[in-house]
Amino acid sequence: MALEAQGRSAPEPPEPPSDRAGGARKGRRGLAPYLLTLPGVAWLVAFFAAPLGFMFLFTFYDGTIDIGYSFTSDWPQTYVEAFTTYDTQIIRSVIYALIVTVATLLISFPMMYWIAMKGGRRKNLFVLLLLLPFFTPFLIRTLAWQLVLSDQGIFLGTLKDIGLLSADFKLLASPLAVISGMTYNFLPFMALPLYVALEKLDPSLLDAAADLYSSKREAFLKVTLPLTLPGVFAGSLLTFIPSIGDFIDAEILGNPNTTMIGSIIRRQLLVNQDYPTGAALSFLLIAGILVAVFLYARALGTEELTG
């Protein structure tokens, strides 16, 4: 099926071939972009947009996979119950995602500033060095973190052996371990948009600020920061959104008290097969994200979503 779709799209001329007759050319030009976008957009409509509709429909239903599903007029109850039962995990996910977003911003901004401003000819090398760890699958990175943070692992174990840490010091299975793992895993989502924004910044603007007797601090606050806000905005979204839905870090590095909403959704669907509750929680998640994005865009005064 996949190959079929590809075969169908290939023979379309990606460029209007002739510029002979003005009228004919206009007609071709009118149709060409739609023909080009058709296969990809059809794929996204069928396997992204339509599924969202099905997910939404499920929240109006009641039942389980064994007894079948039927429409219920009591559907608002599904949302209310889903929220009140799992409010702890929902709030926890929001808090963790916020902390991770701020932490990645604080960690990556000074670094990307230096690479973009002072990296010189080695800029690309530094950026690639930064991305190198992410050639390793997400799960393996997180499991390696588990190894690093484990009580008798090579780091904590060594520190304990030389007496720098008390023997009962624990890092794994704590909120700190989960947040540090997420910060690690989502760092590039913040770092790259920041880099793009900082790289665009014209250094002569900073010279101009200095010529006009601004201090370095003032120049940073009044020139650098406002001009890199689109990068901060894009980076925050790209970090916050996957963080809030993430459950791998919480399951591998955390304990039952660090369970995030993603774990609950997964359990509802794959273990309990309670599709209405799982779908309602997913829907609450995207609705919450939309509200957050809207508020954040207004607060920052930038509408630049796509960069």
Next chain:
Amino acid sequence: MASASPPRRRTKREWILPTYTGLVIAYLLIPIVVMMLFGFNDYPGKFNFVWEGFTLEHYRNLFRIPELTQALRNSLVIAAITSVVATTLGTLIALALTRFSFRGRSSLNLFIFIPMATPEIVLGVSLLSMFVAVQFARGFLTVLIAHIMFSISYVVVTVKARTSGFDRSLEDAARDLGADGWTTFWTVTFPLILPGIAAGGLLAFVLSFDDYVVTAFNAGATITFPLWIYGASRFGIPAQVNVMATLIFLLGVAYVVISLLRERRRSAAPDPTGA
């Protein structure tokens, strides 16, 4: 401008940011080093947690666990097909977006962006909802459908970045020299945007190979590399996983080194695209 400050203090200050950058890069590399190291660990039981001694055993018996090998093969096949299909579909959209102005263009830009701004778990749940509702059996095909779906947008963005900084006068020149549209596209346009297409293809491959969340909801009985690792993580991960991940990592490093060298060579000669 700042040259009035005493030189010694300035040198000291100038070291802060590079040192910091080095530390962050080291922090990012710690788990990778640990992962590589434990691929050489001569551990006795099931749990590869404590360093026992050096061995090349796991490299020699890389394909000792048939289920793991099968999972790796599944992942590579799915990633390869995903890469080809998503790159084709995504490149066509990117071409339409950068070289035509048409009604609905900005809505299309937004529509392409939304899947990237949707948490993976929602993508997984919604696809599962649909497959359950229409009673479509989950397996290899549904994983492929899902991976192509979430890769398309990333390909569009990557290829678009390359095509928008592109000098259209080169195409005009080709046409002035008598080339028709088809010839112009394949001899001028395509070679110039090829690096963008290659980058998009690589990204789609990596996204597919790495995915756990969306796959977990739609895999049925098909086991991919991340799914197998997740299942095994409760009983102890064999060192073969470390070795496979190490080899994949080294492939990535090789790719980076080659592309850096090529870039250096290209920047020595004037770049016709101006990029």
